Amino acid sequence: MKILVLSLLRVGDLVQQRPLLQALRLAHPAAEIHLLTNKSVGSIRPLFWEVDLWHVFDRDHLQQSVGTASIPLTRPVRDLEDMLGELAGEHYDLLLNFTHNRLSAHLASLIPATLKKGLLAEGLAFRSFENNWLRHFNERFGAREASPFHYVDMLAGSFNLPAVRPQVPRARGPLVLLQPLTSDLKKEWGLANWRRLLDEARQEFPELDFRVLCAPFEADRLGQFFDREELEIADWTQLQMLLRQSALMISGDTSVKHLAALSGVPVLEIALGSSDAVKTGAFMQNAWIVQSRVDCAPCPPSSPCRRLSHLCGETLPVRDVLSWTRDLLRGKKPAAAGSGPAFRLFESLWSPLLGWKLRPVGGDQKEFLCDAADQILWKMFLDGEERPPVGSAAQELKSLNAQPSVMEAALENLLGERRELLNLFEQTEKRLTTLSRLCFADGFDPVLLQAERRSLGAQIPLNKRVRRHWQEIVEAGTQPFSSPLHFFGAVRRKLDDVRRRLEIQNQLIQQLREGGKPHGQATRESPVGGLETP
Amino acid sequence: MQFERDWVRRQNVSSPDVVILGLGAGHHVKAWLDLHPQARVVVIDTKSYQHDFFRMAYPEIQDRVEIHAIGCLDELREHAVMNKMIRDLPSVLLFEPAVGAHREIFDEYFRLLTGRSREGLEFFLRHLGFEIRQPIEVCDAGRLLTIKDLGLVIDTQHAGHPRAAVVRVLRELLV
Numbered sequence: 001m002k003i004l005v006l007s008l009l010r011v012g013d014l015v016q017q018r019p020l021l022q023a024l025r026l027a028h029p030a031a032e033i034h035l036l037t038n039k040s041v042g043s044i045r046p047l048f049w050e051v052d053l054w055h056v057f058d059r060d061h062l063q064q065s066v067g068t069a070s071i072p073l074t075r076p077v078r079d080l081e082d083m084l085g086e087l088a089g090e091h092y093d094l095l096l097n098f099t100h101n102r103l104s105a106h107l108a109s110l111i112p113a114t115l116k117k118g119l120l121a122e123g124l125a126f127r128s129f130e131n132n133w134l135r136h137f138n139e140r141f142g143a144r145e146a147s148p149f150h151y152v153d154m155l156a157g158s159f160n161l162p163a164v165r166p167q168v169p170r171a172r173g174p175l176v177l178l179q180p181l182t183s184d185l186k187k188e189w190g191l192a193n194w195r196r197l198l199d200e201a202r203q204e205f206p207e208l209d210f211r212v213l214c215a216p217f218e219a220d221r222l223g224q225f226f227d228r229e230e231l232e233i234a235d236w237t238q239l240q241m242l243l244r245q246s247a248l249m250i251s252g253d254t255s256v257k258h259l260a261a262l263s264g265v266p267v268l269e270i271a272l273g274s275s276d277a278v279k280t281g282a283f284m285q286n287a288w289i290v291q292s293r294v295d296c297a298p299c300p301p302s303s304p305c306r307r308l309s310h311l312c313g314e315t316l317p318v319r320d321v322l323s324w325t326r327d328l329l330r331g332k333k334p335a336a337a338g339s340g341p342a343f344r345l346f347e348s349l350w351s352p353l354l355g356w357k358l359r360p361v362g363g364d365q366k367e368f369l370c371d372a373a374d375q376i377l378w379k380m381f382l383d384g385e386e387r388p389p390v391g392s393a394a395q396e397l398k399s400l401n402a403q404p405s406v407m408e409a410a411l412e413n414l415l416g417e418r419r420e421l422l423n424l425f426e427q428t429e430k431r432l433t434t435l436s437r438l439c440f441a442d443g444f445d446p447v448l449l450q451a452e453r454r455s456l457g458a459q460i461p462l463n464k465r466v467r468r469h470w471q472e473i474v475e476a477g478t479q480p481f482s483s484p485l486h487f488f489g490a491v492r493r494k495l496d497d498v499r500r501r502l503e504i505q506n507q508l509i510q511q512l513r514e515g516g517k518p519h520g521q522a523t524r525e526s527p528v529g530g531l532e533t534p
Numbered sequence: 535m536q537f538e539r540d541w542v543r544r545q546n547v548s549s550p551d552v553v554i555l556g557l558g559a560g561h562h563v564k565a566w567l568d569l570h571p572q573a574r575v576v577v578i579d580t581k582s583y584q585h586d587f588f589r590m591a592y593p594e595i596q597d598r599v600e601i602h603a604i605g606c607l608d609e610l611r612e613h614a615v616m617n618k619m620i621r622d623l624p625s626v627l628l629f630e631p632a633v634g635a636h637r638e639i640f641d642e643y644f645r646l647l648t649g650r651s652r653e654g655l656e657f658f659l660r661h662l663g664f665e666i667r668q669p670i671e672v673c674d675a676g677r678l679l680t681i682k683d684l685g686l687v688i689d690t691q692h693a694g695h696p697r698a699a700v701v702r703v704l705r706e707l708l709v
Contacts, residue, residue, distance in 0.1 A: 061548065062704065066707050070552075070626050071623075072619060072625075074658040074661075077700050103706035103707065106699050106702040124693055
């Protein structure tokens with residue numbers, strides 16, 4: 001069997017995909033696994049034993065050809081066909097598009113394979129998604145706060161791969177690695193801060209060996225704050241060796257951080273700017289992640305900071321990072337103390353039903369439980385099982401917090417949110433009749449239909465979890481549709497999804513109230529609004 | 535020659551075998567071949583009176599240069615250079631100091647040779663196997679066509695062609 005995986009993003013994404021490639025290898029031990037990647041990630045190849053053969057998509061060359069006026073317009077067509085010719089000869093049995101963008105979807109359509117999974121172009125359109133996860137990935141994952149899942153969990157669900165159990169951290173030696181630079185200035189804490197952190201930590205832990213990681217092209221920039229002998233210029237293989245002797249990695253949101261997490265090295269991550277810790281935090285258990293709480297964070301990637309100064313970096317004091325570093329190096333859990341209004345420290349946790357999740361250190365545990373319940377609810381919905389394991393889910397939620405009072409308070413919150421969502425659902429269900437009349441009647445009135453659409457698009461709940469459930473309906477009211485029929489169909493479909501989530505939520509709340517029976521199964525027929533009277 | 539050497543260094547090409555528009559005194563051609571010792575170039579000018587000067591000035595590079603005097607667009611359409619364009623798809627470089635008052639005609643040559651005029655694009659598409667029964671619908675007035683124009687032509691007139699997805703991939707590279 002021959003499998004091709006398309007991974008045409010950056011090196012950090014590829015590192016995050018590695019456990020999935022390992023899962024693929026375990027599922028198909030005798031298969032030949034090929035990977036199509038951008039040329040720029042070639043240096044990481046030696047770390048990926050799961051991959052039998054690498055193919056190169058020379059994006060830079062093609063981009064140059066496409067963008068240079070002196071090159072005939074059809075030359076890149078020939079260049080790309082030459083590139084693809086090699087792949088066409090491989091006769092793949094399975095193609096997995098891990099990249100999930102338009103380019104990869106068109107590319108996937110050009111590579112012959114018996115079975116293709118993931119985003120795939122079919123002419124001018126895109127193939128419908130084979131599972132709920134993939135649809136959620138496509139429609140929700142890119143938007144802020146629209147999905148509760150980590151990228152790795154999202155990919156595993158999308159490709160029906162077994163859930164990835166993240167590493168548990170363990171100190172492995174006397175090295176402490178610092179990775180101050182990232183791919184984007186916005187994500188950086190400031191080299192002066194790193195300098196102070198290094199000086200003070202080194203003073204407190206003279207027995208440890210602190211090194212500042214540096215890519216060759218970063219030496220000049222880092223050289224302004226660090227001596228040459230403090231810098232560790234390492235390639236990926238050397239970095240892996242260093243990680244095997246490390247007690248801690250302190251890093252911004254970088255590919256190096258992902259590799260440390262994958263290697264089970266304790267990680268303290270400083271997630272600033274566009275770093276979205278929920279989606280791409282260090283995927284391991286007990287990672288410690290500080291995330292800015294400035295209202296614009298996480299900001300959109302690939303655009304400069306729109307603030308007058310880099311607020312999220314400036315509001316994180318060195319003393320706090322030093323305090324957490326101290327705790328971690330002494331084998332203690334970092335304390336919440338120091339978490340100011342502008343940032344918050346999180347610890348990551350993982351369980352099979354919940355997936356990867358961030359828990360605020362010393363923060364509002366009721367809010368955390370509500371978030372966790374919502375994440376489990378989404379997971380059960382996306383898994384699409386006829387009888388979701390709500391009993392086990394309730395057990396798992398309870399195990400996250402031993403205090404009954406906190407669970408009670410969380411349940412109250414959940415019930416309130418449920419009422420709000422149910423209310424929206426029922427109102428919109430009623431309006432569907434009006435909508436159907438407007439969409440299908442002979443005397444079709446586009447003005448009235450527009451008014452209905454606008455009012456749909458205007459219902460934006462304030463609570464972020466309710467908003468997450470309702471967002472697709474809001475978008476149906478604001479996005480263009482080719483015909484009233486398409487519009488009606490989209491609203492109907494999205495409402496059916498909300499209905500299903502309400503059903504699962506109802507079962508989950510019932511289980512939480514009743515104590516949660518392990519492995520309890522709910523029925524498909526549970527009422528949508530069955531919990532309206534507490 | 536410093537100006538010509540700088541011009542050569544500024545050019546962004548993936549292969550040094552190029553078509554150069556404008557011969558002038560030919561110093562830039564010499565500079566090109568000095569910097570790319572393995573290269574072979576085709577030079578197109580509108581007149582032939584400078585060829586002898588160039589041959590006398592640089593006899594050592596004559597076997598690596600093919601010079602054509604092409605007086606008008608009609609002549610270029612029928613010229614063997616067009617076959618080379620189809621076969622090798624070389625980069626086309628316009629050496630402005632040698633163009634002088636003929637800028638307009640050289641611009642037309644450039645657009646045809648690179649497929650960046652409506653006619654040029656039709657020519658290349660035909661050779662890529664697209665059936666062009668009627669003029670393609672794209673406005674090229676006063677500008678060079680880009681991959682976005684090509685994508686639009688493909689999506690509106692040749693959406694089902696086996697090569698259409700290749701163009702769509704390339705278009706995404708510019709987004």
